[in-house]
Amino acid sequence: MNNRTVQKRLVTLQDVAREAGVSKATAARVLGSYGTASPEVKEKVLHAARILGYRPNELARSMTTGRSRTIGVVVGDIENPYFGQAVRGISEVASAAGFDVILANSGEVVGREQAAVQVLLGKRVDGLIITPASMFDIQHLEAVQRSGRPLVLLDRAIPKLKVDSVITDDQAAAAVATRMLIEAGHRRIAYITATASDDPIYRGPQQISLTTVMDRINGFLAASAAAGIKHPEQYIRLGASRQGASGRIIADLLSMPHRPTAILASDNVVGLEVFKVIRNLGMSIPADLSLIAFHDADWTSVTSPPITVISQPVYNLGVESAQILLERITGAVGTPKRLVLATELIERQSVGAPPAPQDDEKKVKSRPAAKAVVG
Amino acid sequence: MNNRTVQKRLVTLQDVAREAGVSKATAARVLGSYGTASPEVKEKVLHAARILGYRPNELARSMTTGRSRTIGVVVGDIENPYFGQAVRGISEVASAAGFDVILANSGEVVGREQAAVQVLLGKRVDGLIITPASMFDIQHLEAVQRSGRPLVLLDRAIPKLKVDSVITDDQAAAAVATRMLIEAGHRRIAYITATASDDPIYRGPQQISLTTVMDRINGFLAASAAAGIKHPEQYIRLGASRQGASGRIIADLLSMPHRPTAILASDNVVGLEVFKVIRNLGMSIPADLSLIAFHDADWTSVTSPPITVISQPVYNLGVESAQILLERITGAVGTPKRLVLATELIERQSVGAPPAPQDDEKKVKSRPAAKAVVG
DNA sequence: ATGCTATTTGAGACCGGTCTCATTTGTCAA
DNA sequence: TTGACAAATGAGACCGGTCTCAAATAGCAT
Structure with missing residues (x-):
């Protein structure tokens, strides 16, 4: 009437004590292996516990011990x-x-x-x-x-x-990756993060609620600034969560008049999205677009080309x-x-030189320029 | 002395009751929203609970309720x-x-x-x-x-x-996949599973301790037998766990005199291993080897070629x-x-006709035969 | 035998809730 | 005014452990 569920009452310490013919306190000492007990009593209690199938109630235990x-x-x-x-x-x-x-x-x-x-x-x-x-x-x-x-x-x-x-060390990681892209010749680099935002355009630090994201953006901006790149923040995009918003964000980014020639993806989920969108647009990596992703996820080594990533421990x-x-x-x-x-930058094959300026128009079917294969 | 940890004693029902100037039972009624209590008392208790920052102890609650x-x-x-x-x-x-x-x-x-x-x-x-x-x-x-x-x-x-x-429905799934490979012309099909085994060679059902694996093997064998394939079990391999054992197993399999022309991978981790080994051997999918993997993992759609998979709900x-x-x-x-x-078979592009018999030797650099791209 | 200490054992409080039951208070009809 | 009954409240048992403390028992020296 009070409890109509099937749950059987489980074996308690009291039951064991009764079966063994000792007090609750003694049974507790044996089973909890503290205090003292004579060998015969020990044996009796252990035996009783075994045949009854006793399992201590961790809830009760936690309640008294407080841990x-x-x-x-x-x-x-x-x-x-x-x-x-x-x-x-x-x-x-x-x-x-x-x-x-x-x-x-x-x-x-x-x-x-x-x-x-x-x-x-x-x-x-x-x-x-x-x-x-x-x-x-x-x-x-x-x-x-x-x-x-x-x-x-x-x-x-x-x-x-x-x-x-x-x-x-997110700031250093982003800086290293950015520098690598800059050294490959890129000047228009996009940073795409999944962090929630109603506005995909980056307008300032106050939009960012995660230190990870903030640090990475700072690393990205610092490395860009050090290379003399003007307004690197114009290619930062937020809110590329997996709900598919990412597709539009990436496509928009790539249809800008001066589209970015390289993308830094803030995690492997975004990275995968980016990869798919790029492929669907018929662009090729790294000939048309270079890509570096955060997190050395399984799949990044197995795509064509394999993705250069920032491996995080x-x-x-x-x-x-x-x-x-x-x-x-x-x-x-x-x-x-x-x-x-x-973190560690793992070089694979998704970074190359930016396409020549006039290439900006022909986005499809361009074959990769001859390039040394790294790692 | 008894408890040298920093853990503060948390606010209890008793504390709230005292603060509100009522009994424990009354406070419990208000906070547990059962029984009756006058509006004024309710207010007092709620207020006391709020200012003290009361959180019920779920342990204690569970202990009495049993749930x-x-x-x-x-x-x-x-x-x-x-x-x-x-x-x-x-x-x-x-x-x-x-x-x-x-x-x-x-x-x-x-x-x-x-x-x-x-x-x-x-x-x-x-x-x-x-x-x-x-x-x-x-x-x-x-x-x-x-x-x-x-x-x-x-x-x-x-x-x-x-x-x-x-x-x-693992048996049906394996049968469908096997049949698809058979219809593409394959007669030597390998089934590779991660299930633990000291011996990678399949000698009989007694080695298998998982129904999933058993069912799939049965589906595989049944579909093979139905197509008149002799001794399909010779290409079953066990123990391809992620510890790298898989590499050797797959390589051994592919260096057999009559090597399999298609592989069925029992999960996406094995599938990824298989994919990597195949690529490292310089073989191409599906020209040299066809592949179907269980589980529609993210990466399977993004490789070149994308992998045909059995999607599991x-x-x-x-x-x-x-x-x-x-x-x-x-x-x-x-x-x-x-x-x-x-389950559902998602056709992508990792299944093709087996290589012509003489092709067994040239494992490298063969270009995919012209084939319709499905899905 | 006696006293003293060490060991073993049991009784019972306690943890923080829930819940039953009895008591108090209030309302209303007779 | 009194009784009946409902609503509000409090006292205290209980859940199943841990742990303190006191009592019982044993061992040993004198």
Whole structure:
């Protein structure tokens, strides 16, 4: 009447104690391997537990101890292999230390991130690893800090928040990639990011809510400026999320009077979109257009031509963040760490010289210029 | 001394009650929105909860109610986008119903799967969705059933276990793909799977511990036999896991005196390996070798040539399994459902006629025969 | 035998909720 | 005014563990 579900009542410590003919406290000592107990009693309890199929109720245990041996992880998009790798890094470190992982997905939406944090906090996780969807909406993260639970940011930092974070050196990465394109002769380089925006045109830093994106844009702009390129920001485009908006953005970009001759794609999902659009437009890489993408995803080595990428140590991002979190959970104090991991440019074959000026018209069917194949 | 960690004691119901000047029971009624309470009291409690920043302790709640509103998911490999998609399907259904998801990774190792199940059971999840690593080691799954918690198998069935399962029609899929290759003229077709095995050569069903693999092999063999192909099993290879074993397996296969002229790859990871090896050997697809892969992964549409694949409704696999699980959790009874979702063959350009017999020698640089481009 | 310490064991409080039941207060009809 | 009944509230048991503390038992020296 009160509970019409089929759920059987599971075996409890009390049941084991009764079966073994000892008190609850004694059974607890044996099963929890703390305190003392005589060999005979030990044997009796263990035997009783075995035949009854006893499983301790971790909920009850966590409630008294106040620790759940669980860490909560909130990522932007589980389906993106980028996060998949990071999560694997986290899980491996966590389970090696006897911790479990609860995973939540924010879909890069602040509201869902907040909800996920509430849920995780409600479940009394011992700590959190989060890829924040925005560096501005951070009340919920401040609340985490106030609760005293350790928090580590993954992949993206939040300058205003004094908190451990593990990120990649995005500014340097973007600068290196940009410089490579410039050295190949490009002067009109587009930077395309998936970061949400109602306006695809870049008008200034205030539009950007992710440090990753900001840093990369800064690296891109700095490298461009250093090469004397005027108004490099005119080729920055935002909001190329996977919902297909990217197709139009890229096509628009390529139909500009002075279209870019090279594209820097902010992640592998955007990169894949760019690749598809280029192919559908009948343009060829790198003859008509050069391409560099962030994240060394599987597919980038297998296209024709294979894509030059910025390889990010994303598995290590996961490993490092989990290690820091675990240290904090076990009591480490001190000022927040800010770990910045280096990236690596992997040269493949998607970068070449820009097409000769008059080539701007004939976009289709041009054969690649003879060029040395690198890497 | 007892607890040297920084963790602050969080705000409890008792604190709120005290602050509002009411009893614990009254505060609980207001905050849990059950029972009755006068408007003034309601207001006082709500206000107190707000200023104190009260978050209910889900652990305590679960302990009394016996339900955690959490489902446990165990997948073989989080990093594989195949499972990534399935997990997204599960999460979306779950969170729409107010359930949370705890995700664990087995790495396709039975021992880790067992450990994961124990952990999840210990956390008193309301139900489990599992992609079992083996159809033979199932004591832990029987234990789940005995505990009365609902269990749904995803992607793979276990014939001996009376349990809900949601799988794809692997036998039909393999048969369709095989038939397509046969119709293109192939008689020597290899089937390469990642399933663990110390011996890469297929000697019989007893080596196979996954229904998926078994079904596909059966579909492959049946379609081959129907076409009068003798000893099709000689080209079946096992153990092409991502650890690089696949490279040797594929190379060995292609250096056989009567090498296969077509390959069926059991998942997209193997498919990618096969693609890379073929390219490294300087062979061309489909002129020298035809290829069909399971799972319509992103990259398959973007290679040259794009790969013909068997598209699996993996997101729906997740959705359906979560729905069934939720029904069971909310009390649905009845015989186990066995849901089999259809797959779809997506024709792209990796299938062609086999090379003429004398072509067996010249493996390099042959240009594709003129062929109609499908899809 | 006696006292003293060390070891083993049990009783019961506690964690933070839910929920039952009894008590108090209020409303309205007789 | 009194009784009946509904609404509001509080006291306290309970979930299944952990852990403190005291009591019981054992071992050993004197």
